[in-house]
Amino acid sequence: MGSRVLEEFLRENLAELKSKGLYNEINILEGANGPVIEIGGKEFINLSSNNYLGLATDKRLKERAVEATNLYGVGAGAVRTINGTLQVHDELEKRIARFKGTEAAIAFQSGFNCNMGAISAIMTKDDAILSDELNHASIIDGCRLSGAKIIRVRHQDMDDLRAKAKEAIESGLYGKLMYISDGVFSMDGDVADINGIVEACREYDLISYIDDAHGSGVMGKGAGTVKHFGHSKDIDLQMGTLSKAIGVVGGYVAGTKDLIDWLKVRARPFLFSTSMTPASAAACIEAIDIMEGSTELHDRLWENGLYLKKRLKEMGFNIGNSQTPITPVIIGDEVMAQRFSKRLFEEGVYAKAITFPTVPMGTGRIRNMPTAAHTTEMLDMALSAYEKVGRELGVI
Ligand SMILES: *Cc1c(COP(=O)(O)O)cnc(C)c1O
Numbered sequence: 001m002g003s004r005v006l007e008e009f010l011r012e013n014l015a016e017l018k019s020k021g022l023y024n025e026i027n028i029l030e031g032a033n034g035p036v037i038e039i040g041g042k043e044f045i046n047l048s049s050n051n052y053l054g055l056a057t058d059k060r061l062k063e064r065a066v067e068a069t070n071l072y073g074v075g076a077g078a079v080r081t082i083n084g085t086l087q088v089h090d091e092l093e094k095r096i097a098r099f100k101g102t103e104a105a106i107a108f109q110s111g112f113n114c115n116m117g118a119i120s121a122i123m124t125k126d127d128a129i130l131s132d133e134l135n136h137a138s139i140i141d142g143c144r145l146s147g148a149k150i151i152r153v154r155h156q157d158m159d160d161l162r163a164k165a166k167e168a169i170e171s172g173l174y175g176k177l178m179y180i181s182d183g184v185f186s187m188d189g190d191v192a193d194i195n196g197i198v199e200a201c202r203e204y205d206l207i208s209y210i211d212d213a214h215g216s217g218v219m220g221k222g223a224g225t226v227k228h229f230g231h232s233k234d235i236d237l238q239m240g241t242l243s244k245a246i247g248v249v250g251g252y253v254a255g256t257k258d259l260i261d262w263l264k265v266r267a268r269p270f271l272f273s274t275s276m277t278p279a280s281a282a283a284c285i286e287a288i289d290i291m292e293g294s295t296e297l298h299d300r301l302w303e304n305g306l307y308l309k310k311r312l313k314e315m316g317f318n319i320g321n322s323q324t325p326i327t328p329v330i331i332g333d334e335v336m337a338q339r340f341s342k343r344l345f346e347e348g349v350y351a352k353a354i355t356f357p358t359v360p361m362g363t364g365r366i367r368n369m370p371t372a373a374h375t376t377e378m379l380d381m382a383l384s385a386y387e388k389v390g391r392e393l394g395v396i
Pocket residue numbers: 110111112113115136138139182186211212213214241242243244249250251
């Protein structure tokens with residue numbers, strides 16, 4: 001028999017979540033996470049994946065993955081620092097660096113543990129991290145793990161960043177200072193002011209760290225938000241994932257050779273967790289090949305995003321101020337947002353409601369993620385559902 005304490009803890013807490021309607025039931029997909037998905041034998045237009053370029057199901061990536069599996073096997077066999085660094089990992093890192101315009105890069109098994117590993121390899125309890133208040137959970141956890149003092153900075157507010165940097169320096173309490181921000185904020189689709197960040201970081205000698213999970217493959221013709229603003233050499237750590245637009249799984253940091261050398265001896269997930277599978281690494285290389293060879297998928301993604309936004313706006317929805325294909329439809333009331341999403345589901349559209357505490361109270365929304373793989377016909381079907389449900393619930 002197991003622990004009675006654990007049993008009680010689980011029973012009470014699960015019951016509480018369920019009674020408050022906060023228990024998330026996970027949908028199981030019967031097939032690939034493409035532009036149309038199947039759940040419970042029914043098809044849905046999929047507006048909830050991060051598969052921006054449609055690469056997760058791309059034939060070229062699949063073939064490359066199979067090829068690498070045949071060559072190297074299914075597993076890397078060890079952590080990177082013992083003998084789990086295969087040629088395919090080394091090649092991937094070189095290709096990331098070239099694509100990003102930096103001297104070097106390091107690949108991790110996921111974006112999440114990349115933030116865990118990289119932040120705490122640089123920052124210690126003697127340091128302080130200035131962090132945008134809307135940063136991703138993995139940044140927050142990475143900052144906590146480092147033990148550094150965390151100083152929240154108002155969202156995208158460079159004056160607040162300057163004021164807090166100045167205060168931190170004048171206090172004399174800290175060694176190194178870092179500023180960390182998402183490159184693209186995934187809930188609103190707004191883009192970090194990289195020019196302003198570079199300027200402020202120079203002024204106060206802050207280490208700059210951009211998490212470009214939602215910018216990789218999307219901004220800068222695929223090379224990311226930092227490249228988009230022409231600052232590839234000015235941002236110290238360009239972090240990103242291989243799991244969103246790149247379509248596979250993994251994370252990376254691109255930067256100077258010294259930085260990457262340091263992370264390769266200090267970032268704990270790199271040292272103590274087995275390397276990404278050869279198939280994943282090879283598929284990522286193929287994705288970079290595709291992005292370097294043509295902007296076709298990137299262009300289609302943006303066209304689809306602009307089309308979706310234009311039509312939703314014409315219908316009278318509040319779509320916020322997204323600067324990327326991410327398209328929020330802001331409903332406001334939390335319960336109404338959930339109801340809206342449920343009605344869309346019944347109408348054959350999979351678009352998740354996002355509510356407090358993920359976004360501020362009173363800004364409940366449906367977040368739509370168009371991809372390069374959606375056809376205009378698919379988007380039109382989703383838009384018809386939006387119009388119908390919007391009228392029915394009095395949102396438009
Ligand atoms: C998704 C995301 C991550 C985590 O990336 P994974 O590769 O999915 O682990 C990190 N940071 C941000 C901003 C993200 O959106």
